[in-house]
Amino acid sequence: MADICVSSHHGSLDELLADDEFRELARRDGFLVELRLDQYAGLSLEAFRYAVQTLTPTRLVVTFRAPVEGGKNLHAEDAQRISYLSAAARLGVAYVDIELSTLYVNKLLFNPLVAARGKQSAPKFIFSYHDFVGMPTHEALGDLRRMAEKLGADVVKLAVYANGIEHSRPLLLLLCEETGWTKPLIGIAMGEAGFWSRVLGPTFPCAAPFGFARSPRSNGTAPGQPTWSELDDLYRFRKLKPGAPVYGVMGNPIAHSRSPAMHNAALQALDLPGVYLPFKVEGAAVPFVREMAPRLGVRGLSVTIPHKEAVLETCVESTPLVKQIGAANTMVVSATRLTEDEGLGTQSLHTDWFAANTDAQAAAWSLEAAIGGPGCLNGKSVLIVGAGGAARAVAFGVKALGAEVLLYNRTVERAEKLAYAVGGRCVSREELRASHFRPVAVVNTTPVGMAPKIEDSPLEKEELPEGSLIFDTVYNPLRTKLLRLAEERGLKTLNGLAMFVGQGAAQFELFTGKPAPRQVMEEAAQKALSDF
Numbered sequence: 001m002a003d004i005c006v007s008s009h010h011g012s013l014d015e016l017l018a019d020d021e022f023r024e025l026a027r028r029d030g031f032l033v034e035l036r037l038d039q040y041a042g043l044s045l046e047a048f049r050y051a052v053q054t055l056t057p058t059r060l061v062v063t064f065r066a067p068v069e070g071g072k073n074l075h076a077e078d079a080q081r082i083s084y085l086s087a088a089a090r091l092g093v094a095y096v097d098i099e100l101s102t103l104y105v106n107k108l109l110f111n112p113l114v115a116a117r118g119k120q121s122a123p124k125f126i127f128s129y130h131d132f133v134g135m136p137t138h139e140a141l142g143d144l145r146r147m148a149e150k151l152g153a154d155v156v157k158l159a160v161y162a163n164g165i166e167h168s169r170p171l172l173l174l175l176c177e178e179t180g181w182t183k184p185l186i187g188i189a190m191g192e193a194g195f196w197s198r199v200l201g202p203t204f205p206c207a208a209p210f211g212f213a214r215s216p217r218s219n220g221t222a223p224g225q226p227t228w229s230e231l232d233d234l235y236r237f238r239k240l241k242p243g244a245p246v247y248g249v250m251g252n253p254i255a256h257s258r259s260p261a262m263h264n265a266a267l268q269a270l271d272l273p274g275v276y277l278p279f280k281v282e283g284a285a286v287p288f289v290r291e292m293a294p295r296l297g298v299r300g301l302s303v304t305i306p307h308k309e310a311v312l313e314t315c316v317e318s319t320p321l322v323k324q325i326g327a328a329n330t331m332v333v334s335a336t337r338l339t340e341d342e343g344l345g346t347q348s349l350h351t352d353w354f355a356a357n358t359d360a361q362a363a364a365w366s367l368e369a370a371i372g373g374p375g376c377l378n379g380k381s382v383l384i385v386g387a388g389g390a391a392r393a394v395a396f397g398v399k400a401l402g403a404e405v406l407l408y409n410r411t412v413e414r415a416e417k418l419a420y421a422v423g424g425r426c427v428s429r430e431e432l433r434a435s436h437f438r439p440v441a442v443v444n445t446t447p448v449g450m451a452p453k454i455e456d457s458p459l460e461k462e463e464l465p466e467g468s469l470i471f472d473t474v475y476n477p478l479r480t481k482l483l484r485l486a487e488e489r490g491l492k493t494l495n496g497l498a499m500f501v502g503q504g505a506a507q508f509e510l511f512t513g514k515p516a517p518r519q520v521m522e523e524a525a526q527k528a529l530s531d532f
Contacts, residue, residue, distance in 0.1 A: 001030070001202075001238055001239070001241075002201065002202040002207065002208055002209060002210050002211060002237060002238060002240065003030050003031060003032050003209065003210040003211075003238065004030065004031050004032070004210060004211060004213050004228050004231050004232055004237060004238060005031075005032040005033070005034050005061055005210045005211065005212050005213065006022070006025050006031065006032070006033055006034065006212075006213050006214065006215060006228045007034045007036065007212055007213070007214055007215075007218075007220060007221040007222075007225065008022065008033060008034055008035055008036055008039070009039075009214065009215055009217070009218030009219075009220070009221070010022075010039070010040070011039070011040065011041055012040050012041050012042055012043075013035075013040050013042075013043065013047050013048065013050075013051045014042075014047075016035070016040075016051065017051055017054055017055075021215060022215070023055065025059075025228070026055040026056050026059045026060065027055075027056050027059065028059075030232075030238050031059065031228070032059050032060065032061050032094060032095070032210055033055065033059060033060055033061070034060075034061040034062075034063060034097075034212070034221075035051070035052075035060055035061070035062050035063065035088075036063050036064075036065065036072075036221060037062065037063065037064040037073075037081075037084055038063070038064050038065045038066075038067075038071035038072045038073040038076060038081075039072045039073075039221075043073075043084075045083070045084065045087055048084060048087060048088075049087060049091065052088065052091045052093060053091065057091050057092045057093050057094070058092065058093070058094050059094060060088075060093040060094055060095075061093070061094060061095040061096075061097060061126070061210075062084075062085060062088035062093050062095070062096055062097065063097040064076065064081040064082075064084050064085055065099070065130075066078070066081065066099050066101065066102055068101065069099050069101065069128075069129075069130040070130055070132060070221075070222075078102055078105070078106050079106075081102070082098070082102075082106070082110070082112065082113055085098055085113055086112050086113045088123065089113060089122075089123050092122075092123065093123045094123060094124065095123055095124050095125075095126050095154075095155070096113070096123050096124075096125055096126065097126040097128055097157065098110075098113070098125065098126070098127060098128070099127075099128055099129065099130070100127050100128065100129050100144060100147060100148055100151075101129070103127065103151055104147075114152075124154035124155060125152065125153055125154050125155070126153065126154070126155045126156075126157050126186070127148035127151060127152075127153035127155075127156055127157070128156075128157035128158070128159065129144050129148075129157070129158050129159070129160075130159045130160075131159070131160040131161060132161050132190065132222075132223075133161055134160070134161055134163070134167075135160050135161065135162055135163070135167045135168065135170055135171065135189070136160060136170065137170055138169075138170035138173045138174060141158055141160070141170055141171060141174045142174060144156075144158060145158065145174065145181065145185065148183075149181065149182060149183050153183055154183065154184075155183060155184050155185075155186060155209060156183055156184070156185050156186070157185075157186040157187075157188070158171065158174075158185070158186070158187050158188070159186075159188040159190060159222060160188070160189060160190065161189070161190045161191055161194075161223070162189035162190065162191050162193045162194035163191070163193070164193050164282050164283065165193040165194070165196075165279060165280060165281055165282070165288055165292065166283070166287055166288065166292070167189075167193070168189035168193060168194045168196075168197065168292075169291065169292060171187050171189050171194075171197065172197075172292060172295055172296065173295070174187060175187045175197075175204040175205075175206075176204060176205070176295045177205065177206075178205040181206050183206065184206050184207060184208055184209050185204070185206045185208065186201060186208040186209075186210070186211070187201065187204075187208070188212070188222070189224075190222050190223045190224050191223045191224050192223075192224055192255065192280050193280050193282070194224060195224055195226075195277065195278060195279075195280070196248075196277055196279065196296060198211055198212070198213075198224060198225065198226060198231075199211070199226075199231070199235045199237060199240075199275060199277055200240070200246065200275075200277075200296065200297070202237070202240040202241060202242070202244075203240050203241065203242055203243065203244045203246070203297060204242065205242060207241075207242055211231060211237055212225055213225060213226055213227060213228035213230070213231045214226070214227055214228070215227065215228070216229065234260065234261065234264050235260075235264065235275050235277070236264070236267075236268065236275060239273075240275060241273075243297065244273050244274050244275065244297065245273060245274035245297065245299045246274060246275060246276075246277065246296055246297040246298045246299060247263060247274060247275070247276040247277075247298065247299060247300045247301070247302075247511050248260075248276055248277040248278065248279045248298060248300075248301055248302070249276075249277075249278055249279065249301070249302040249303075249304060250279040250280075250281045250285065250288065250289075250301055250302070250303055250304070250307060251279075251280070251281065251303070251304035251305055251306070251307060252280055252281055252282050252305070252306065252307075253280070254278045254279065254280045254281075254304070255278070255280070256450060256451045256452070256476045257278055257304070257476075258475070258476060258500075258525050258528040258529055259276070259278070259302055259504060260276050260277060260278055261524050261525065261527070261528035262500075262501070262504050262521045262524045262525045262528070263276035263302075263504065263507075263508060263511075263521075264276050264524075265520050265521060265523075265524035266508050266516060266517050266520055266521050266524075267512075269517045269520040270512075270514055270517060272512055272514065274299070279301075281307065284310065285303075285307040285310045285311050285314075286310065286311075286313055286314055289301075289311060289314040289331070289353065290314055290351070293351065294336060294350070294351040298333070299332070299333050299511065300330070300331065300332045300333065300507070300510065300511035301330070301331040301332075302329060302330060302504070302507055303328055303329050303330065303331060304329065305388070305389075305390070305447050306388070308327040308328060308329055308388070308389025308390070309326060309327045309388075309389050311328055311331060311353075311355070312326070312327070312328055312355060314331075314353055315328065315331065315353040315354065315355040316334070316352045316353065316354075317334060317352070317353075317354045317355070318354065318355035318356070319355070319356050319357065321356075321357050321360060321396065322355045322356060322357050324396055325357055325360065325389075325392045325393055325395075325396050326389075326392055326421070327357065327388075327389030327390075327392050327393060328355035328356060328357050328389075329356075329357050329358060329359045329389070329390075329393065329503065329507075330355065330356040330357065330358050330506075330507045330510055331353045331354065331355055331356075332353070332354045332356070332510050332511060333351055333352070333353060333354075334352045334353065334354040335351070335352040336350070336351045336352070356506075356507075356510055357393055358502075358503040358504075358506035358507050358510075359389075359390060359393035359394070359397070359499070359503050360393040360394065360396050360397035360400075361397055361502075361506070362397075362498075362499045362500075362502030362503035362506065363393060363394045363397050363398075363443070363473065363499050363503075364377075364394070364397030364398050364400065364401050365502065366471075366494065366498040366499045366502060367382070367398065367441055367443065367469075367471055367494070368401060369498070370469060370471070370492075370494045370498075371440060371441060371469055375401075375402075376440075377398055377401040377402055377403040377440070378401065378402030378403070379402060379403075379404070380402075380403055380404065380439070380440040380441075381403065381404040381405075381406050381439040381440060382398045382403045382404070382405060382406065382439055382440060382441045382442075382443060383406040383407075383408060383427065383432075383439040383441070383442045383443065383465070383468070384398075384405060384406065384407050384408070384443050384445060385408050385409070385442065385443065385444045385445060385446060385458050385459065386409055386444065386445035386446040386458075387407060387409035387411065387414035387415045387417070387418045388414075388445065388446070390445040390446075390473060391407070391409070391418060391445040391446075392418055392421075392422075393445075394443050394445055394473070395407070395418060395422045395424065396422055398443075399422050399423065399424070403440075404424065405419070405422050405423070405424030405425075406424060406425060406426075406427050406439060407419050407424055407425070407426050407427065408426070408427050408428075408429070408432065409426075412426065429463070432459070432463040432465070433462060433463055435466070437465050438465050438466060438467050438468060439465060439468055440468065440469065441468055441469040441470075441471055442459070442464065442465065442468050442469070442470050442471065443471045443472075443473065444458050444459075444470075444471070444472045444473060444474065444480075444482055445473050446458050447474065448474075448482075449472065449474050449480040449481050449482050450474045450476060450480075451476045451477055454477055454480065454481060455481055456481060457480070457481040457482045457485060458482060459482060459485075460485070461485040461488060461489055464485060464486055464489050464491060466489075466491075467491075468491060469491070469492045469493070469494060470482065470483060470486035470491050470492070470493045470494070471493070471494040471496075472493075472494070472495060472496055473496045473499055474496050475495065475496030475497050475499070475500040475525075475529065476529060477529070478495045478496070478497055478529055479495065480495070483495060497522070497525060497526065497529075500525060501518065501521050501522045501525055504516075504521055504525075505518050505521055508521070
């Protein structure tokens, strides 16, 4: 079981010792506290010894980071830094973290640090490497790991920056290697695109003994750090084990998504193993699905903007509805196998994906329930704003319930293509403003108005037809600008929560084969949205 290491954000050791949260965490099983000595003002060996003894030494990770690897004390010499780390070793802390670059340049200075390890409570050495700018190659990362093990590391830490999720692939390849290594590896891809590395450390072959987190009151000591409560409560980090199933939502943007809150609550409620993560996938989705998802242990994916249509290229099977719509919001692994890379003499993972679309039914049923119950859409017209994957799902969903599909989109060609496919028709902006234009419902399927751009709306107030129900599939925020405009016009509204929970529950059942705890999922989604 991995621990959670909470990085100190304090300006001095006195501030740390006065912080009840950190004092309590330093005594709690399953948690560690990192003392970043390069960040503290007025530092002295006497004050440091007092702090260690006041806290719980065996729950401490002590670091005095070099300036070239992100250290805040630009005037600290290597000899001074190592003197503090040696003191930490003598005091019996859990871990002492020192950079590979420091060891490489000052091998003789390391001898006192080794000798300082007490016999009764010897700390473990973390040999680390940090790059806040880019991602070394897989070969370069392997060389660093090899060097650290050769020098005697108990734990190897490689923290590098990922400009995009595809850029984090070299680190993922290293984390997945099962042979040739003897020590645990903490591999961190800093930045939003590398969030997976901060959660999945315990699931890899040489499982990380702990992961880094921050206080809710701090921005953290590196880009992308989650809070310790998120890591513990939401992602159940301390319960993750090698081979745990991974699920997630892929899209761009993705930080707004409340799917992790909803799905992780469902997994926890049914006491199922695994974790559900956000994956920010910029650019093409296919490389991530084919090359990274299998190595991450992904068993199921929720798919959101802008990848719902592109992912079909990666799927070997799909439901009839997906084939009809031409878009999927759900992908499930149907088979995974090892294949030989021709001419390379190496093996790679190959995954067969099954595609489904849970948006269509969830949207249609939510709309029907809000308007008048079963059968109320039959013979009525529904205006859909947008022409992407979500629009296609809603269009075919309401068509199946007997509705006439009307489409409005800024790019007329896309709307015409969808209208032809679903047997509907396009409307112009002028027609929206006409007094005789009165569909039973207007459905926004675009991301316009979604957080953080909550003051945007796909339609103006005067373009909202009299007597129509206004349904916004955006769920974050629940009360969008479009819905506020509709309320000002005296129109009935429907937010995206019911559809969000409905499609998520159907996904959960496809992912796990278990009935979804819908009430748990709805409560988790509502709480996550209220916390926004």
